[in-house]
Amino acid sequence: MERLPTKRALALRSISVLDEMCVLCGDYVETSDHIFVSCHHAQTAWLYIASWCNLPPIIAFGINDLLTLHEVSSGSWKKKKAIHAIVLVTIWSIWKMRNDAVFRQSVPNTMKMLDGIKSLAFLWVKNRLKELSLTWEDWSRFRFG
Numbered sequence: 001m002e003r004l005p006t007k008r009a010l011a012l013r014s015i016s017v018l019d020e021m022c023v024l025c026g027d028y029v030e031t032s033d034h035i036f037v038s039c040h041h042a043q044t045a046w047l048y049i050a051s052w053c054n055l056p057p058i059i060a061f062g063i064n065d066l067l068t069l070h071e072v073s074s075g076s077w078k079k080k081k082a083i084h085a086i087v088l089v090t091i092w093s094i095w096k097m098r099n100d101a102v103f104r105q106s107v108p109n110t111m112k113m114l115d116g117i118k119s120l121a122f123l124w125v126k127n128r129l130k131e132l133s134l135t136w137e138d139w140s141r142f143r144f145g
Protein backbone atom coordinates (compact mmCIF):
# COMPACT_ATOMS: atom_id res chain seq x y z
CA MET A 1 0.00 0.00 0.00
CA GLU A 2 3.01 2.25 -0.56
CA ARG A 3 3.61 2.52 3.18
CA LEU A 4 7.14 1.19 2.95
CA PRO A 5 9.62 4.06 3.11
CA THR A 6 10.85 3.62 -0.45
CA LYS A 7 12.66 6.62 -1.93
CA ARG A 8 9.61 7.51 -4.02
CA ALA A 9 7.30 7.27 -0.99
CA LEU A 10 9.65 9.49 1.04
CA ALA A 11 9.85 12.04 -1.77
CA LEU A 12 6.04 12.12 -1.95
CA ARG A 13 6.01 12.93 1.78
CA SER A 14 8.39 15.83 1.05
CA ILE A 15 11.33 14.13 2.69
CA SER A 16 14.42 14.94 0.71
CA VAL A 17 16.20 12.02 -0.87
CA LEU A 18 19.38 12.39 -2.90
CA ASP A 19 17.88 10.56 -5.82
CA GLU A 20 14.79 8.44 -6.25
CA MET A 21 16.43 5.70 -8.25
CA CYS A 22 16.36 2.04 -7.28
CA VAL A 23 19.57 1.23 -5.46
CA LEU A 24 19.55 -2.33 -6.79
CA CYS A 25 19.47 -1.61 -10.53
CA GLY A 26 19.88 2.17 -10.71
CA ASP A 27 17.57 2.34 -13.72
CA TYR A 28 14.10 3.09 -12.36
CA VAL A 29 12.40 5.15 -9.67
CA GLU A 30 12.24 3.16 -6.46
CA THR A 31 8.62 2.25 -5.69
CA SER A 32 7.59 -0.89 -3.84
CA ASP A 33 6.12 -2.41 -7.01
CA HIS A 34 9.43 -1.78 -8.72
CA ILE A 35 11.62 -3.25 -5.97
CA PHE A 36 9.52 -6.36 -5.37
CA VAL A 37 8.06 -7.02 -8.81
CA SER A 38 9.67 -5.42 -11.83
CA CYS A 39 13.30 -4.82 -10.82
CA HIS A 40 15.48 -7.40 -12.55
CA HIS A 41 16.76 -8.57 -9.15
CA ALA A 42 13.16 -9.33 -8.14
CA GLN A 43 12.44 -10.96 -11.51
CA THR A 44 15.44 -13.26 -11.02
CA ALA A 45 14.18 -14.19 -7.56
CA TRP A 46 10.63 -14.99 -8.77
CA LEU A 47 11.96 -17.05 -11.68
CA TYR A 48 14.05 -19.05 -9.25
CA ILE A 49 11.14 -19.52 -6.80
CA ALA A 50 8.83 -20.68 -9.63
CA SER A 51 11.35 -23.21 -10.85
CA TRP A 52 12.17 -24.47 -7.33
CA CYS A 53 8.48 -24.83 -6.33
CA ASN A 54 7.39 -26.27 -9.72
CA LEU A 55 5.08 -23.33 -10.33
CA PRO A 56 4.16 -21.91 -13.71
CA PRO A 57 6.07 -18.67 -14.44
CA ILE A 58 5.03 -16.07 -11.88
CA ILE A 59 3.29 -13.18 -13.61
CA ALA A 60 2.76 -10.34 -11.18
CA PHE A 61 1.69 -6.77 -11.85
CA GLY A 62 1.97 -5.69 -8.24
CA ILE A 63 2.72 -6.95 -4.77
CA ASN A 64 -0.86 -8.13 -4.28
CA ASP A 65 -0.39 -10.67 -7.05
CA LEU A 66 2.53 -12.08 -5.06
CA LEU A 67 0.64 -12.08 -1.76
CA THR A 68 -2.22 -14.07 -3.32
CA LEU A 69 -0.03 -16.41 -5.36
CA HIS A 70 -0.62 -19.36 -3.01
CA GLU A 71 -4.40 -19.00 -3.44
CA VAL A 72 -4.21 -19.63 -7.17
CA SER A 73 -1.57 -22.37 -6.92
CA SER A 74 -2.54 -26.00 -7.17
CA GLY A 75 -1.69 -28.56 -4.52
CA SER A 76 -2.34 -29.35 -0.90
CA TRP A 77 -3.11 -26.87 1.87
CA LYS A 78 0.40 -27.39 3.25
CA LYS A 79 1.94 -26.69 -0.10
CA LYS A 80 -0.05 -23.46 -0.41
CA LYS A 81 1.03 -22.40 3.07
CA ALA A 82 4.64 -23.13 2.16
CA ILE A 83 4.36 -21.08 -1.04
CA HIS A 84 2.91 -18.17 0.93
CA ALA A 85 5.74 -18.42 3.47
CA ILE A 86 8.32 -18.44 0.66
CA VAL A 87 6.73 -15.34 -0.91
CA LEU A 88 6.84 -13.49 2.42
CA VAL A 89 10.44 -14.54 3.08
CA THR A 90 11.38 -13.45 -0.45
CA ILE A 91 9.77 -10.02 -0.07
CA TRP A 92 11.50 -9.59 3.30
CA SER A 93 14.83 -10.68 1.82
CA ILE A 94 14.59 -8.28 -1.13
CA TRP A 95 13.82 -5.42 1.29
CA LYS A 96 16.78 -6.44 3.45
CA MET A 97 19.10 -6.60 0.41
CA ARG A 98 17.84 -3.13 -0.56
CA ASN A 99 18.46 -1.76 2.95
CA ASP A 100 21.95 -3.26 3.04
CA ALA A 101 22.67 -1.53 -0.27
CA VAL A 102 21.26 1.81 0.92
CA PHE A 103 22.68 1.90 4.43
CA ARG A 104 25.80 -0.28 4.22
CA GLN A 105 26.73 0.31 0.59
CA SER A 106 26.84 -3.45 0.05
CA VAL A 107 26.70 -4.75 -3.50
CA PRO A 108 23.37 -6.52 -4.17
CA ASN A 109 23.97 -10.26 -4.54
CA THR A 110 20.81 -11.96 -5.74
CA MET A 111 22.24 -15.49 -5.74
CA LYS A 112 23.34 -15.15 -2.12
CA MET A 113 19.91 -13.81 -1.23
CA LEU A 114 18.24 -16.82 -2.90
CA ASP A 115 20.32 -19.27 -0.84
CA GLY A 116 19.23 -17.37 2.25
CA ILE A 117 15.56 -17.53 1.23
CA LYS A 118 15.70 -21.30 0.90
CA SER A 119 17.17 -21.85 4.36
CA LEU A 120 15.13 -19.18 6.13
CA ALA A 121 11.87 -20.43 4.60
CA PHE A 122 12.85 -23.99 5.61
CA LEU A 123 13.15 -22.98 9.26
CA TRP A 124 9.94 -21.00 9.06
CA VAL A 125 7.88 -23.82 7.51
CA LYS A 126 9.39 -26.45 9.78
CA ASN A 127 8.46 -24.49 12.89
CA ARG A 128 5.34 -22.55 11.91
CA LEU A 129 3.62 -25.36 10.01
CA LYS A 130 4.90 -27.97 12.46
CA GLU A 131 6.37 -29.89 9.55
CA LEU A 132 8.93 -31.38 11.89
CA SER A 133 9.58 -34.41 9.69
CA LEU A 134 10.46 -32.18 6.74
CA THR A 135 14.05 -32.81 5.68
CA TRP A 136 16.36 -30.33 4.02
CA GLU A 137 16.72 -32.68 1.05
CA ASP A 138 12.98 -32.79 0.42
CA TRP A 139 12.71 -29.05 0.97
CA SER A 140 15.51 -28.38 -1.50
CA ARG A 141 13.43 -30.18 -4.14
CA PHE A 142 10.14 -28.81 -2.80
CA ARG A 143 8.85 -32.34 -2.22
CA PHE A 144 6.38 -32.59 0.62
CA GLY A 145 2.78 -32.84 1.82
Ligand SMILES: [Zn+2]
Pocket (backbone or CB within 6 Å): 022, 023, 024, 025, 026, 027, 028, 034, 035, 039, 040
Ligand atom coordinates in the same frame (compact mmCIF):
# COMPACT_ATOMS: atom_id res chain seq x y z
ZN1 LIG B 1 15.60 -1.80 -9.64
